[in-house]
Amino acid sequence: MAxxxxxxxxxxRKLDYRGRTRTRGGHGCxxxxxxxxxxxxxVVRHWLEARGIHVLAANVRVNYLEIDLLVQxxxxxxxxxxxxxxxxxxxxxxxxxxxxxxxxLRRAGERLWRRKFRFRQEFDHLRFxxxxxxxxxxxxxxxxxxxxx
Numbered sequence: 689m690a691x692x693x694x695x696x697x698x699x700x701r702k703l704d705y706r707g708r709t710r711t712r713g714g715h716g717c718x719x720x721x722x723x724x725x726x727x728x729x730x731v732v733r734h735w736l737e738a739r740g741i742h743v744l745a746a747n748v749r750v751n752y753l754e755i756d757l758l759v760q761x762x763x764x765x766x767x768x769x770x771x772x773x774x775x776x777x778x779x780x781x782x783x784x785x786x787x788x789x790x791x792x793l794r795r796a797g798e799r800l801w802r803r804k805f806r807f808r809q810e811f812d813h814l815r816f817x818x819x820x821x822x823x824x825x826x827x828x829x830x831x832x833x834x835x836x837x
Contacts, residue, residue, distance in 0.1 A: 728772035728821035729756055731828040735819075736768075750803075753796035757819075763812040765805050766834075767797040772821040781820035782833070790816075790837050 733743050741761050748755040757768035769789075771781035793816060801814045818836040822829045 729770045731821055732770045732819040735830045750796040750799050753792055755796050764815050765811045766815045766817050768817045768819055770819045
C-alpha cells in the first residue's frame with residue numbers, strides 16, 4: 689500500500705491481462721469457462737452412458753493432475769479428456785490438446801493405473817480417449833476419438 693493514501697485500506701479492482709475488470713466466474717467474458725467445461729463433461733458422460741460405456745468417476749485427481757472422466761469400456765480402462773470451445777474460437781477443441789497436455793494425461797493415467805488398477809481382474813489395459821463438444825444453437829454436438837494418443 690502506498691504511503692500517499694493515508695494508510696486507509698482501499699479495495700482495488702482485479703484486472704485480467706487485457707485490463708478488463710474480472711468477473712467472479714471468468715475473465716470478463718459473457719460466459720463462465722468453468723460452467724461451460726462442466727456442462728461439456730456432463731454431456732459427454734451422458735453420451736458415453738447412452739452407448740453402454742460405464743463411467744467410473746469424474747474429475748479424478750492424481751497428485752497435481754486431473755482426469756476429466758474415467759470409464760470402463762469392456763475390459764479397457766479409458767481416460768477421457770473432454771475439450772470444448774465456444775463458437776468463434778481460434779482453435780478447435782481437438783487442436784487445443786498439445787504435446788504437453790498429452791504428456792500430462794499420460795503421466796496421470798500411468799500413475800493411476802499403477803496405484804489402483806494394475807492388479808484388478810476386470811481390466812486388461814489402459815487407453816486414452818478425447819471428446820470434443822461443440823455448441824450450435826444451444827445444442828451440444830459430441831465428437832469422440834478412441835485411442836487418440
